[in-house]
Amino acid sequence: MISLGVALAIIGAALAAILSGMGSAKGVGLVAEAASGVITEDPSKFGKVLILEILPGTQGLYGFLTAIMLISGIGVLGGNVLELSTWQGLAYLGACLPIAITGYFSAIAQGRAAASGVSIVAKKPDQNGKAIIMAVMVETYAVLTLLVSLLAVNSITSIVK
Amino acid sequence: MRETEYAYAVARIRVNELKLLTTAELDQLVTAADYSEAMRKLADKGWPSPDSAYDYAKMLEDEADEAWNLIKEIIPDIHELDMLIVKNDFHNLKAALKCSVNDDDNPEDFYVKPSCIDTSVITQAVDNHDFSVLPEYMQEAAKKAYDMIVKVNNGQLADVVLDTAAMETMISMAEKTGSSLLVKIADLICATANIKAAYRSAKTNKGQDFVQLIIADNKTLDKQSLIENTIQGVEKLIAYLENTQYAEPAKYLKDGDTTAFEKWCDDELMKLVGQAKFTSFGVEPIVAYYIAKDAEIKSVRIILSAKLNNLSADTIKKRVRELYV
Numbered sequence: 409m410i411s412l413g414v415a416l417a418i419i420g421a422a423l424a425a426i427l428s429g430m431g432s433a434k435g436v437g438l439v440a441e442a443a444s445g446v447i448t449e450d451p452s453k454f455g456k457v458l459i460l461e462i463l464p465g466t467q468g469l470y471g472f473l474t475a476i477m478l479i480s481g482i483g484v485l486g487g488n489v490l491e492l493s494t495w496q497g498l499a500y501l502g503a504c505l506p507i508a509i510t511g512y513f514s515a516i517a518q519g520r521a522a523a524s525g526v527s528i529v530a531k532k533p534d535q536n537g538k539a540i541i542m543a544v545m546v547e548t549y550a551v552l553t554l555l556v557s558l559l560a561v562n563s564i565t566s567i568v569k
Numbered sequence: 570m571r572e573t574e575y576a577y578a579v580a581r582i583r584v585n586e587l588k589l590l591t592t593a594e595l596d597q598l599v600t601a602a603d604y605s606e607a608m609r610k611l612a613d614k615g616w617p618s619p620d621s622a623y624d625y626a627k628m629l630e631d632e633a634d635e636a637w638n639l640i641k642e643i644i645p646d647i648h649e650l651d652m653l654i655v656k657n658d659f660h661n662l663k664a665a666l667k668c669s670v671n672d673d674d675n676p677e678d679f680y681v682k683p684s685c686i687d688t689s690v691i692t693q694a695v696d697n698h699d700f701s702v703l704p705e706y707m708q709e710a711a712k713k714a715y716d717m718i719v720k721v722n723n724g725q726l727a728d729v730v731l732d733t734a735a736m737e738t739m740i741s742m743a744e745k746t747g748s749s750l751l752v753k754i755a756d757l758i759c760a761t762a763n764i765k766a767a768y769r770s771a772k773t774n775k776g777q778d779f780v781q782l783i784i785a786d787n788k789t790l791d792k793q794s795l796i797e798n799t800i801q802g803v804e805k806l807i808a809y810l811e812n813t814q815y816a817e818p819a820k821y822l823k824d825g826d827t828t829a830f831e832k833w834c835d836d837e838l839m840k841l842v843g844q845a846k847f848t849s850f851g852v853e854p855i856v857a858y859y860i861a862k863d864a865e866i867k868s869v870r871i872i873l874s875a876k877l878n879n880l881s882a883d884t885i886k887k888r889v890r891e892l893y894v
Contacts, residue, residue, distance in 0.1 A: 441580075445581040450584055524849035526580050526583075530587075531583050531584075531586065
């Protein structure tokens, strides 16, 4: 029988994976649209726009990583599930929220920045480094919230164990 | 429509902007030794060569068609750009009405493209005198223009009614897009058209009834003040314009230099359109590209025609318009 605590922890893991994944899908999709526009006219720019397209995809990975750390920490992956109180489950759920929410919004924001960068590549391909730097700046906030979520999940796991 | 839905279209437009003539390239055309050299320079930039040595009109027409076809191909809903071409529908209506009165069965010869509605709808509406088949924004103006041509036998008044309706429709279409830049563009086009019409009316001492018909509603020029000052003559009109944001073009009209005034209107529009260079999403960069291409074609037409007439480079320079890139 799975306790309410475990269910809450799994909901947290699911939110981290789903929301940051949704954000990344939107962000990558937006850049892909812009990149396709450039490639239609000039296929030689594929390599340059591909880097920009990849950037908003990292938030999805961060959410995935947080979810794996959590479900592995509470033993869902190994089949040896820990007994969690409701409060412990809520703590896990709270720990997942930073990457879930910031991952979602930062991936979309990064997608917009990278899609704008595609215009730089279209008009001044030699300036693509600047386009990448501009888009990468958004990543900072996703990385910070990934750290918060990972540290919190690890700490809760060590307390629970 | 979500502005990010234009991501693909904007990216393609950005690449195509590279193909627009730059100021330096336009200068080279201006200083070309003769017409043939100017045509060679255009061909080097990727423009098609015309069939016969002097058939540049067809070449310019093809360039305009190509720009519109590109936009049609990339934009999710072409009706978002109706504000740019609605004036062509009103022109086509004018052509159809005049052909109808003159028993000319081929109004198609006078139709211009692109247009928001199929030209056959206009032909059908005029032939059957049933204007309900036209879009709502055209119906009233079409009825008025028809009455003026058929009942009053005054083609000029019919033209005026349709021109004014075209301007007001363009502004209302721009407002529907929700883009402040497009509203400003439509307003500038309308205001400069109003000034031109008011100046011509003041010069020819037109009365209030006529002037009221030629001035379209817009935000940056008060319609009533413009009408009142126009009927009092050129001096009053210019004095009024000098106290508005159109003081600079008023100066050209004061000197009677309508060429400089026309150039100011086009350059000012290009400055406004230039704001779209810094916009990554939305319909604005696409509208800006179409207006920029139009301005480029206008400048090339001025240069080629001047070269054919052996005008000096200095004279041509005064007439060519500012470019987008």
